[in-house]
Amino acid sequence: MKVSIERSALLKAMSRAQSVVERRNTIPILANVLIEAEGDGLSFRATDLDIEVLDRAPAMVLKAGATTVGAHTLHEIVRKLPDGAMVELESDDAAGRLAVRAGRSSFSLATLPREDFPVMANAEYECNFACDTPVLRRLFDKAKFAMSVEETRYYLNGVYMHAADGLDGRALRCVATDGHRLARIDAPLPQGADNLPGVIVPRKTVGEMRKLLDDDDVQIAVSVSETKIRFATPEVTLTSKVIDGTFPDYSRVIPTGNTKRLEVDATEFSKAVDRVATVSSERSRAVKLSLDEDRLVLSVNAPDSGAAEEELAVAYGDEPLEIGFNAKYLQEIADQVDRENAVFLFNASGDPTLMREGDDETAVYVVMPMRV
Known part of the structure; x- marks a missing residue:
């Protein structure tokens, strides 16, 4: 693999990828980001086995290929490079190294085989709909403060998203509670969300998904199954397992x-x-x-x-x-x-x-x- 990419595009993609990667890992490959070069761009995939983020960035691909490299290390290197720099990435699979070059700076990083990288299995999503960014942002921003942090009540460690009967017809609803306070937020139900199964979106996923919601002009494609949820923009796809538990009947405490x-x-x-x-x-x-x-x-x-x-x-x-x-x-x-x-x-x-x-x-x- 040999590619040339603008520093700001690389930094943006790596920022999203490295935030999913846990600092402490017992499985070495989970500390890495999978970089794939193909066509006219690069894709960056990172996972902690519960969440997977796939980011795409335009690049000049001189030689297609793929490798995995330490996410936090590469992110720190790119962050410290000067603005406007062109960054060259070149992998040497035989030596197990990735060369990173920009101007007079050069780095050689250890890599692991791409075959060892775990890719989250594609789920059959039973519900697919599009939601305006400001709507989704309001739903989660106003609910997330009430999420529980007690691990013993794991089913409260997220935001419960489901279709419900609202004041003006069917609504897309987000609910969070920790037993001391509760937030229930409604928005008009998007087209295609009638058969939305109730899912509990984990706390970490809520935080990562929130980073996709800064551009008001972008629609978020949401796909939901009984076990997974996916949020996608033209650039980024975030896939996450949902919490395997039953959210309590919150209507009784309102x-x-x-x-x-x-x-x-x-x-x-x-x-x-x-x-x-x-x-x-x-x-x-x-x-x-x-x-x-x-x-x-x-x-x-x-x-x-x-x-x-x-x-x-x-x-x-x-x-x-x-x-x-x-x-x-x-x-x-x-x-x-x-x-x-x-x-x-x-x-x-x-x-x-x-x-x-x-x-x-x-x-x-x-x-x-x-x-x-």
């Missing part, structure tokens, strides 16, 4: 009878929570909300570190209420609000609280209270 309505400026509320939580204990991060007519008092009383209180002008017309929350959970939910105002719906101090963005019911959040 309250429907909460009538006490608080409307507050979301940015001001988030900043105020952050300020008073400064003196809260690291372990509990508890903050108390005291509601009275058009008045909200946020307070923290931590015997070890001190006390704090802040008052906000709000829209509230129900009976007085005192309720406590984890400050971090309140902030993360308030930070999801794109509009000016957040609407909180309460029932009693021991019941789950509902939050949404103004009158928009396509994004609904639930947070469990705590004793303070």
Whole structure:
């Protein structure tokens, strides 16, 4: 294999590939990226056996071929090369080396045979649809903060994507929860997604897929089977196994009878929570909300570190209420609000609280209270 490629194109492809590769590997080949030269371009394939990313970049192919080389090492070399440099890659299969040359710099890297590289088997995808980038980005961005990080509840370590009945007909829905808070986000169901099986997209896949969603003009082709999900753009294909587990019936924890309505400026509320939580204990991060007519008092009383209180002008017309929350959970939910105002719906101090963005019911959040 012998190719010449512009440094920025190589860096972009290698950045995506190396982020999938785990730093610590017991299988040496999994630390490598498979580089294949053919036609008028290069393809870069990396995997951790659960996720596979395939990236394509234009290049001048002088001699077709393929090899595998350490992903992180090659990425670091390319990152440190000067802007605008032309990079030449030439493999010597007999010697097991890849020569990397740019200007006066030259490197010789160890390679492993391409035959040893594991390629994820192609699945028969039962559901295929296209989704606009901003729509998919909103669905996952607004849900992912609520994913669990507890390995024991592995079925909560991702975002549950499925077709559901929304307010205005069928919806493409993403849900995430860790048992303390929940996010449920809806978008109109794309054409072809009627038979979408419910799948749990793993946390790492959500992070990698998010990197594909920066160009608003590109449509993402989504393919789903019972065991795999694939996101594809003209340049990149990301294939991942889905979590083998059953997502809980989230609809049971979304309250429907909460009538006490608080409307507050979301940015001001988030900043105020952050300020008073400064003196809260690291372990509990508890903050108390005291509601009275058009008045909200946020307070923290931590015997070890001190006390704090802040008052906000709000829209509230129900009976007085005192309720406590984890400050971090309140902030993360308030930070999801794109509009000016957040609407909180309460029932009693021991019941789950509902939050949404103004009158928009396509994004609904639930947070469990705590004793303070």
